[in-house]
Structure formats: structure tokens, C-alpha cells
Amino acid sequence: MSEIERIDFEKNTQFQFDLAADALGLDPEIRELLCIPFREVRVKIPIRTDEGRLKVFIGYRIQHNHARGPMKGGLRFHPHLDIAESRSLAALMTWKTAVVNIPFGGAKGGVACDPKRFSPGERERVTRALVSALDPVIGPHLDIPAPDVNTDAQVMAWIMDEYSRRHGHSPACVTGKPVELGGAKGRVEATGRGCAVILQEAARNMGVDLARGRIVIQGFGNVGSHTARFMTELGARVIAVSDSQGGIFNPDGLPIADVIAYKSEKGSLNGFPNSHPVTQEALLETDCDVLIPSALGGVIHKFNADRIKARMIVEAANSPTTMNADKILEQKSIPVIPDILANAGGVTVSYFEWVQNLQQISWEEDRVGRELQSIMTRSYQEVESVSREEKVTLRVAAYMLAIDRVARAARLRGI
Numbered sequence: 001m002s003e004i005e006r007i008d009f010e011k012n013t014q015f016q017f018d019l020a021a022d023a024l025g026l027d028p029e030i031r032e033l034l035c036i037p038f039r040e041v042r043v044k045i046p047i048r049t050d051e052g053r054l055k056v057f058i059g060y061r062i063q064h065n066h067a068r069g070p071m072k073g074g075l076r077f078h079p080h081l082d083i084a085e086s087r088s089l090a091a092l093m094t095w096k097t098a099v100v101n102i103p104f105g106g107a108k109g110g111v112a113c114d115p116k117r118f119s120p121g122e123r124e125r126v127t128r129a130l131v132s133a134l135d136p137v138i139g140p141h142l143d144i145p146a147p148d149v150n151t152d153a154q155v156m157a158w159i160m161d162e163y164s165r166r167h168g169h170s171p172a173c174v175t176g177k178p179v180e181l182g183g184a185k186g187r188v189e190a191t192g193r194g195c196a197v198i199l200q201e202a203a204r205n206m207g208v209d210l211a212r213g214r215i216v217i218q219g220f221g222n223v224g225s226h227t228a229r230f231m232t233e234l235g236a237r238v239i240a241v242s243d244s245q246g247g248i249f250n251p252d253g254l255p256i257a258d259v260i261a262y263k264s265e266k267g268s269l270n271g272f273p274n275s276h277p278v279t280q281e282a283l284l285e286t287d288c289d290v291l292i293p294s295a296l297g298g299v300i301h302k303f304n305a306d307r308i309k310a311r312m313i314v315e316a317a318n319s320p321t322t323m324n325a326d327k328i329l330e331q332k333s334i335p336v337i338p339d340i341l342a343n344a345g346g347v348t349v350s351y352f353e354w355v356q357n358l359q360q361i362s363w364e365e366d367r368v369g370r371e372l373q374s375i376m377t378r379s380y381q382e383v384e385s386v387s388r389e390e391k392v393t394l395r396v397a398a399y400m401l402a403i404d405r406v407a408r409a410a411r412l413r414g415i
């Protein structure tokens with residue numbers, strides 16, 4: 001078993017911020033203003049279990065910055081949820097919304113709990129109690145939650161209902177809702193679609209022929225499976241994919257529609273016909289044109305970065321590359337399309353959902369696809385141009401673009 005570098009998410013995000021702030025020559029006062037979160041809320045979530053016992057959980061909402069608009073970010077239910085990781089993810093949301101230039105700030109939060117132990121009723125009561133506790137600080141023009149780890153469209157529906165009981169019908173208070181309640185068509189596959197658009201632009205720019213490209217994807221959940229599907233539609237060969245239980249490899253390419261059907265039937269990828277099993281470590285180190293980490297943070301680290309053989313990395317997951325690995329990849333001239341650009345398709349379609357809810361209209365899916373394509377293409381081109389002109393990595397360029405936009409908004413509003 002190889003060594004693993006444990007990622008300190010907060011330090012990692014701060015390090016990326018500092019690199020870009022140095023490159024921008026950011027005023028020290030603005031720097032301090034942008035680093036410290038606007039508001040950190042820790043709340044008590046008491047519920048009655050199905051057996052009638054009282055159980056108390058702790059919930060968090062970190063609101064990082066709202067200079068450019070209401071704050072936006074996911075709510076997760078996870079036993080390891082803590083304030084430090086939430087802080088880092090909230091800051092990432094500020095930079096992500098700024099890099100794609102949609103009028104939001106950044107936030108993140110959730111409840112420290114093990115949702116696998118909940119009955120549907122307990123899950124609903126935890127959700128409603130969280131909304132009740134966060135009520136003074138969330139809302140369509142304040143902070144708009146969305147799905148994240150272990151929360152889904154049903155949880156968003158309960159959030160909308162609980163908030164609307166207090167404030168009147170308010171679908172724009174949350175995104176990622178079921179379509180029946182004003183959810184955007186195309187939201188489910190939006191992050192994968194956005195990733196595919198970015199990859200097309202990057203491949204064109206870097207002279208990689210995607211039609212002959214060999215793609216490796218870690219993680220086969222929402223983001224990984226949709227990205228795989230869009231890649232095959234572009235003619236690329238997805239040669240290896242993995243989930244938490246293991247990976248599969250076929251150098252001639254995997255039939256992704258069949259892999260999706262197999263995983264949905266069997267619950268895992270193991271044993272997929274005409275493929276070889278591959279370990280998580282070996283998958284990341286596979287010789288390929290594009291590696292797309294789409295599962296966890298910190299999987300490319302100082303102990304394995306040197307063994308990565310991909311020609312390009314596209315960060316579909318949040319923070320999959322540690323700051324130490326980043327340096328090694330730069331020395332190896334492996335370009336990394338950073339998370340705040342590569343996976344921004346999800347929050348972009350969430351923005352479309354919010355716009356539709358405020359206007360009480362509904363877009364057809366093809367319009368969602370077109371508008372997403374236009375925002376992602378423009379964003380890649382803007383980041384690439386800063387990278388070329390300033391001779392910095394795409395990650396530093398994306399942060400520079402984002403920090404500059406947020407700093408300008410903060411200055412114009414007055415501190």
C-alpha cells in the first residue's frame with residue numbers, strides 16, 4: 001500500500017488564494033477582507049427519533065462572501081462534516097461563482113450526522129429543523145442552499161416547503177429541487193456536461209485529439225458517470241473508471257451506457273464483462289490522455305503525483321489535488337484544469353434554476369444546455385488567456401480572475 005498525504009482543506013484553499021493574491025499584488029486590506037468568512041453559524045438540531053427519543057445534532061453554515069450576490073453552496077449530511085472543511089468549501093464557492101461570473105457569493109454547510117442510519121421520517125425532521133435554525137440567515141436574496149454529499153432533490157423539496165411555510169411560496173430559496181417544484185431541467189447532469197465542455201475547449205487549445213483520446217475517470221457517481229457519457233458522445237475512449245468498491249479497465253474503451261446500467265443493477269462496477277479489475281492507485285497512474293478525478297478530495301498527492309502519466313488532469317471533484325502535488329505536476333508540465341472552473345457547471349445551472357424561479361418561468365432543457373455551454377466556453381477562454389498572459393498555471397489564473405472580480409465588487413460597494 002502506497003503512502004497517502006492527508007489533505008488539510010483549509011490550508012490548501014488558502015495556499016491557492018495566496019499564490020493568486022501575490023500574483024495580483026492584492027492590497028493587504030482587501031486580502032484580509034476576502035480571507036475571513038462573512039459569517040459562521042453553528043446550530044443545534046434537535047429531533048425526535050422514530051422511537052420518540054430526543055437526539056441532538058450539530059449543523060453549520062459558513063457564509064464566505066456576498067460582495068457579488070447572495071451566497072450559494074451545498075448542504076451535506078456527513079459524520080465527518082466539520083467547520084474547517086466547510087470553511088474551505090465555502091471559499092471555493094466564492095471563487096467558483098466568480099470565475100464563471102454568475103452573480104453569487106459562496107457558502108457551504110450541513111449537519112454532522114450519519115444519514116445512513118436515518119429513516120425517511122428522521123431525515124425529513126433533521127432537514128426541517130436545520131431550516132428552522134438557519135431561517136434568519138438563508139433566503140432567495142441572502143443564501144441559497146443546494147444538494148451536496150448525501151442530500152438530494154427530496155431534501156431540497158423539504159427545505160423549500162419549510163422555508164415557504166414561514167415566508168410564503170419561495171422556490172428560489174433553494175436549488176436542485178425536483179422539476180415538479182421548479183427544479184431546472186438538466187441540473188442532474190449539469191456538472192458532467194460542464195466538465196465535458198471545458199475539456200473540449202482545453203483539448204482544442206492544447207492540441208489533444210479527443211476523438212482519439214483515452215480518458216480515465218475516478219468516481220462513477222453523478223459527476224463521473226455523466227462526464228463519462230458526454231466524453232463517449234464526443235468520440236473519446238473511456239478506458240478506466242472506478243467507484244468506492246474498485247475500478248475496471250479496458251484499453252479498447254468501455255461501453256459507458258452498459259457500464260452505467262451494470263452499476264445501477266449490481267450496485268458496483270466489479271465483474272463488468274470484458275474488463276480487468278484495477279485498483280484505485282493503479283487507476284490514477286494509468287497511461288492516458290485525460291485523468292478526471294470525480295470522487296474525493298486529496299487523491300492526487302505528493303506521494304503519487306510523480307507517477308501520474310496523464311497528459312492533462314480535469315478536476316471534476318472539489319480539491320482532488322493537494323498543493324504539494326500541484327507543484328510536482330507543474331514540474332512535469334501536466335496541465336490541471338482546476339475544480340473552480342472544471343466543475344462549475346452544477347452551480348451555473350443552479351443559477352439558471354434561481355433565475356427561472358424568480359421570474360416564474362421554465363426553460364426547456366436545450367436552452368439550459370446552450371446557456372451552460374456559452375458560460376463554460378467563455379470562462380475557459382478567460383482563464384486560459386490570463387494563464388497565457390501572466391505565465392501562471394490555469395489554477396492560479398482562475399483564482400486571479402475570481403479574486404479580482406470579488407475584490408472589485410467589494411471595493412465598489414464600500415467596505
Ligand code: NAD
Nearest residue numbers: 191219220221222223242243244294295316317318343346
Ligand atoms: P456522488 O456521491 O454521486 O459520487 C461519488 C462517487 O465517488 C461514487 O461513485 C463513489 O462510489 C465514488 N467514490 C467514493 N470513494 C471513492 C474512492 N475511494 N475511490 C474511487 N471512487 C470513490 O458524488 P458527486 O455528486 O458525483 O460528486 C463527486 C465530486 O464532485 C465531489 O468532490 C463533489 O464535491 C464534486 N462536485 C459535485 C457537483 C455536483 O453537481 N454533483 C458539483 C461540483 C462538484
